[in-house]
Amino acid sequence: MKPLSSTARTSLGRLKDRAQTERSALYDVLDEGRICHLGVVVDGSPRVIPTGYGRSGDTLYLHGSTGATSLLAEEVCVTVTHLDGIVLARSLFHHSVNYRSAVIYGTPRSLIDDDEKLTGLRAITERLAPGQWDVARLPNRKELAATTVLALSLEEASVKVRQGPPSDDDEDYALDLWAGVLPVQQVLGEPVPDPKLRPGIPVPPHIG
Template identity: 50%
Template sequence: MSGEAKTDRIKVRRIPERGIYDQNVINEILDAGYMCHVGFNVDHGPMVLPTLYGRDGNTLYIHGSPAAGMMRAMRGEIPACVTVMHVDGIVLARSLFHHSMNYRSVVVFGVPEEVVDVSEKMRALEVVTENVVPGRWDDARKPNTSEFTQTIVLKFSLDEASAKVRTGPPGDDEEDYAMDVWAGVLPVTQVTGALEADPRLSDGITIPGYLSDMASGS
């Protein structure tokens, strides 16, 4: 375990030695991804929905349409939970019971706040964009007044966040190590493919360097 939990509800209770409360590690895990899942309660029960995010300092931003149910619900400043996870490997043990995953995950608890300040809202949209495709914000057209108005931005403080990480080989029962069964880890990574141009792309437009750097096969 790294660091101390700031609140009781972010303590990692199942295999607590995998819990990490160091903010630098939490930030690294968040910055390595761009898709989160947000859990919250509505009148008909709990909901969990995926959405893009971006981090700026101690703040996590998400955005969406005012017509979206998640945005409508959380504009009311209801408690919510945000999760991010990366699968780094499939852990293959000798027994099925001890099969597992190597992973990095973050859980954030908090009450989202709508961003109404125009400058911060525009900055938040930049943060989310740059978290997904670094360099795109300065290349593509910025939101116009209508698009800006049709977008809600919510922010979560990272004051209540914890990470949980598993690495390494399987942990079998001692008597199973003599079994004639292959055991180990199958690494898992996420990669990009070759860029696919829009059929209506104008002639003469070349691939920008920031996209060439991101894409494989280009």
């Protein structure tokens, strides 16, 4: 597995010790997330759009309506961030957060072939709800025609991680103030059925 790229856009300017160089670190961040933020410039104005995504190998898949101008950009920046904890220090200056983040730059490729589109949509669906692709109705030709699916290479990417306790100034360790980390977790709740769900249809095992 080759290491992460080192370009002018992926090289960290500050806190370089938080940079991860292994490609596996990028996969870990992407594979634990469900929502990314797609950054584009449209008509000279920046836009950041939250959207679902999926990964297969070294390709990230994004999708949206064929009428979405944000999916027409030649260059994009995609970010995924996990907030793992609130770092409470003795001084306000040293308060921080524990996090894992990935940033991907590149020129996305709009998929034309229906089979390629389905591959991308499967990756996105399985990232959001593993197992759902095999039980739900697949997109028909009309729905595929109304959907844009982008494939973005993971060639140019960076990963930044901050973990651990606060880092206070030496003299502040003598203060009678609590310091530590408040963990943050995202968990799935109990499934809520559609009000129009016909009686007798149970929650499938991959959901419940």
